[in-house]
Amino acid sequence: MLAAPPEFRPDDTIRSWGRVVRSRHRLARPFFRDQIAALARTLRAEDPGLAVGLLRSYGDSNLNPDGRLIAMGGLDRILEFNRETGLFRAEAGLSLSQCLRVLVPAGWFLPTTPGSRFVTLGGAVANDVHGKNHHSAGSFGNSVIRIALRRTDGAFIELKPDNPLFTATIGGLGLTGIIEWVEFQAEPITSSSLDAQDLPFSNVSDYFELAADHHARFEHTMAWIDCLSSGASLGRGIFSGANWSKQGPLSVHDEAPRYAMPIEAPAGVLNPLTVRAYNQLRYSLKSTNRRPYQAHYGSFLYPLDGIAHWNRLYGRAGFFQYQCVIPAPSAKPATIDLLKRIVRSGEASFLAVLKDFGPIAPRGLLSFPMEGTTLALDFPNRGERTLRLLADLDAIVLSAGGRLYPAKDGRISAEMFQAGFPNWSRFKDLVDPGLSSALWRRVSVPSLPESTP
Amino acid sequence: MTSLATRPRASKRVIILGALSAIAVATARLYAADGARLMLVGRGDIRLKDLAQDLLTRGASLALTVDMDLEQGAKDAPRYLSTWREDLGGIDHVLLFYGALGDDLRAREDMAALQSLLSINFTSAACWCAASGSLLGSQNAGSLVAVSSVAGDRGRQSNFVYGAAKGGLALFVQGLAHALAPTGARAVALKPGFVDTPMTAHLPKSGPLWASPEAIASAVRRAADHGGPIQYAPTIWRSIMLAIRLVPSGLFHKTKL
Numbered sequence: 001m002l003a004a005p006p007e008f009r010p011d012d013t014i015r016s017w018g019r020v021v022r023s024r025h026r027l028a029r030p031f032f033r034d035q036i037a038a039l040a041r042t043l044r045a046e047d048p049g050l051a052v053g054l055l056r057s058y059g060d061s062n063l064n065p066d067g068r069l070i071a072m073g074g075l076d077r078i079l080e081f082n083r084e085t086g087l088f089r090a091e092a093g094l095s096l097s098q099c100l101r102v103l104v105p106a107g108w109f110l111p112t113t114p115g116s117r118f119v120t121l122g123g124a125v126a127n128d129v130h131g132k133n134h135h136s137a138g139s140f141g142n143s144v145i146r147i148a149l150r151r152t153d154g155a156f157i158e159l160k161p162d163n164p165l166f167t168a169t170i171g172g173l174g175l176t177g178i179i180e181w182v183e184f185q186a187e188p189i190t191s192s193s194l195d196a197q198d199l200p201f202s203n204v205s206d207y208f209e210l211a212a213d214h215h216a217r218f219e220h221t222m223a224w225i226d227c228l229s230s231g232a233s234l235g236r237g238i239f240s241g242a243n244w245s246k247q248g249p250l251s252v253h254d255e256a257p258r259y260a261m262p263i264e265a266p267a268g269v270l271n272p273l274t275v276r277a278y279n280q281l282r283y284s285l286k287s288t289n290r291r292p293y294q295a296h297y298g299s300f301l302y303p304l305d306g307i308a309h310w311n312r313l314y315g316r317a318g319f320f321q322y323q324c325v326i327p328a329p330s331a332k333p334a335t336i337d338l339l340k341r342i343v344r345s346g347e348a349s350f351l352a353v354l355k356d357f358g359p360i361a362p363r364g365l366l367s368f369p370m371e372g373t374t375l376a377l378d379f380p381n382r383g384e385r386t387l388r389l390l391a392d393l394d395a396i397v398l399s400a401g402g403r404l405y406p407a408k409d410g411r412i413s414a415e416m417f418q419a420g421f422p423n424w425s426r427f428k429d430l431v432d433p434g435l436s437s438a439l440w441r442r443v444s445v446p447s448l449p450e451s452t453p
Numbered sequence: 454m455t456s457l458a459t460r461p462r463a464s465k466r467v468i469i470l471g472a473l474s475a476i477a478v479a480t481a482r483l484y485a486a487d488g489a490r491l492m493l494v495g496r497g498d499i500r501l502k503d504l505a506q507d508l509l510t511r512g513a514s515l516a517l518t519v520d521m522d523l524e525q526g527a528k529d530a531p532r533y534l535s536t537w538r539e540d541l542g543g544i545d546h547v548l549l550f551y552g553a554l555g556d557d558l559r560a561r562e563d564m565a566a567l568q569s570l571l572s573i574n575f576t577s578a579a580c581w582c583a584a585s586g587s588l589l590g591s592q593n594a595g596s597l598v599a600v601s602s603v604a605g606d607r608g609r610q611s612n613f614v615y616g617a618a619k620g621g622l623a624l625f626v627q628g629l630a631h632a633l634a635p636t637g638a639r640a641v642a643l644k645p646g647f648v649d650t651p652m653t654a655h656l657p658k659s660g661p662l663w664a665s666p667e668a669i670a671s672a673v674r675r676a677a678d679h680g681g682p683i684q685y686a687p688t689i690w691r692s693i694m695l696a697i698r699l700v701p702s703g704l705f706h707k708t709k710l
Contacts, residue, residue, distance in 0.1 A: 029651065032497075032500050074475075078507045102510060
């Protein structure tokens with residue numbers, strides 16, 4: 001066991017979080033960094049691989065069907081933590097959840113975090129994840145100090161921000177090399193709780209006013225919207241803002257989820273009727289109470305982590321997540337167009353989130369955030385019908401100068417991807433030829449030239 | 454919510470034999486979170502030093518490493534253990550994790566491989582257990598937990614070499630527990646079922662009986678604190694193995710278990 005690198009073994013259980021794609025992989029599970037070098041050297045362009053973490057990406061950016069995957073979860077050692085300065089360095093397979101167990105009692109927090117703590121550090125870098133504090137902290141890559149990368153030619157490189165490979169690796173979807181460890185600067189906290197407030201808005205135009213008024217007041221903001229309401233109530237919802245409490249205990253979250261979906265739900269449990277009822281209830285309950293409240297970070301930042309396997313709610317067919325960002329000038333009209341199209345479809349999105357990104361520029365060539373508004377939605381996979389709706393949404397996003405989040409995507413065209421990420425051709429030159437993914441093969445083909453006059 | 458910073462718990466002194474096994478790492482992290490003093494023994498200096506740093510960051514007040522082949526070192530177990538006791542300032546627990554699944558089929562044909570598999574899983578482990586028992590008995594306190602396996606409960610065609618070694622180890626530890634009873638020191642053989650670790654990477658992992666290393670680690674820590682000389686992890690395996698032992702051989706021999 002000690003000398004030989006772990007073998008790649010057939011595995012047909014690998015699913016991304018959306019569970020749409022069912023495919024077979026060959027999977028290797030290293031536990032030590034010295035095994036990464038040996039594994040990397042076995043990867044080559046004819047039979048490429050991809051390092052993956054906790055498989056929380058929704059579409060196909062973390063899949064390599066009929067190819068090889070390296071599951072990085074066994075590399076979860078903390079290599080360095082300076083309790084005075086907040087400098088934190090750990091192996092790429094360590095989950096944000098485990099980072100927090102060490103950071104929080106010492107008075108530190110992640111610089112930013114997505115809505116799930118079941119994400120690895122490597123995944124946080126490879127997707128340049130963002131969170132509710134984007135307008136004050138930027139995305140994860142903005143706090144990364146160093147990245148250790150293993151290329152499949154055997155080279156080991158410690159990347160600093162001035163290295164072109166650093167900017168390619170931030171948001172680089174794991175394609176520039178295998179990330180062995182990550183060093184980042186944590187954020188100081190004085191309490192593990194946040195002082196929060198929920199503010200209702202009766203339609204999407206009001207959201208934009210509310211968000212503009214309250215952004216400076218809150219370090220963390222996001223809004224839930226009811227995307228089944230229409231007419232004058234189009235895009236009504238609840239805006240939530242929060243700041244870290246000034247003082248309080250530094251208590252760690254509960255690791256175990258409170259509830260679990262033991263099996264896939266029968267098809268159609270999430271339908272317009274049930275979602276409409278849920279939305280009505282949620283809006284009514286929250287819109288009557290504007291009193292500030294205190295919430296532990298575990299419930300405020302990670303509400304869905306309390307339910308294990310919540311993705312099974314969508315049944316065997318799985319679901320698509322759609323997350324776009326629209327640049328500030330066209331954000332309002334484009335968001336209204338998107339919501340109108342969704343309402344017309346009658347497709348029930350159980351989770352619909354609006355959030356304004358701030359002006360801090362991301363560092364990655366393929367980083368998703370840009371100053372503007374991001375909208376994230378879930379759609380149950382109903383085949384062609386769903387794909388047609390999403391293609392219509394793509395057209396609105398494209399003409400507004402926006403783009404889609406690769407971590408959520410499992411279907412966009414090469415043209416849509418390349419238009420959204422104009423740096424993609426620079427990125428392409430820095431991709432490790434021994435690495436690939438289903439998403440990359442789909443979006444990196446030369447897109448059709450514009451029709452000639 | 455649990456606050457790791459404020460939970461008072463005596464800082465235990467723990468020797469971990471086979472510290473790089475997945476179950477050992479998970480167990481060491483449990484003790485580290487309580488501020489334990491740890492002696493990590495295994496093979497691979499850099500791997501051990503990485504692990505020690507990880508455990509210190511997670512709260513261990515001391516994490517020392519010894520890069521050694523535990524099979525080779527077994528005959529000098531008493532001497533090593535008393536040195537490590539001095540290094541740690543005492544011993545509360547000795548936890549034995551190391552072992553090898555090996556190639557059972559090959560070991561039945563290749564006598565050197567057979568001897569080696571028995572030596573890793575039984576002979577050398579018994580030496581460490583005996584030496585630990587003497588030491589803990591002499592101080593009238595502390596416990597030994599040796600990781601055995603449900604494979605040791607009935608000889609089966611698929612892995613009886615490994616099973617015999619692990620079953621033998623459980624009997625050895627059970628006897629040791631009996632011998633230690635008057636002293637207040639304890640010994641436990643812990644029998645996990647299927648555990649998802651590098652050792653079982655080649656086996657398909659469908660079904661509800663697979664446990665995580667973290668789940669077994671909690672059972673190891675519980676066993677170190679209380680309970681009888683033979684414990685199963687998860688506990689459902691006690692009933693499963695009872696049923697399997699009760700199947701008459703006429704019927705059992707028709708299976709491929």
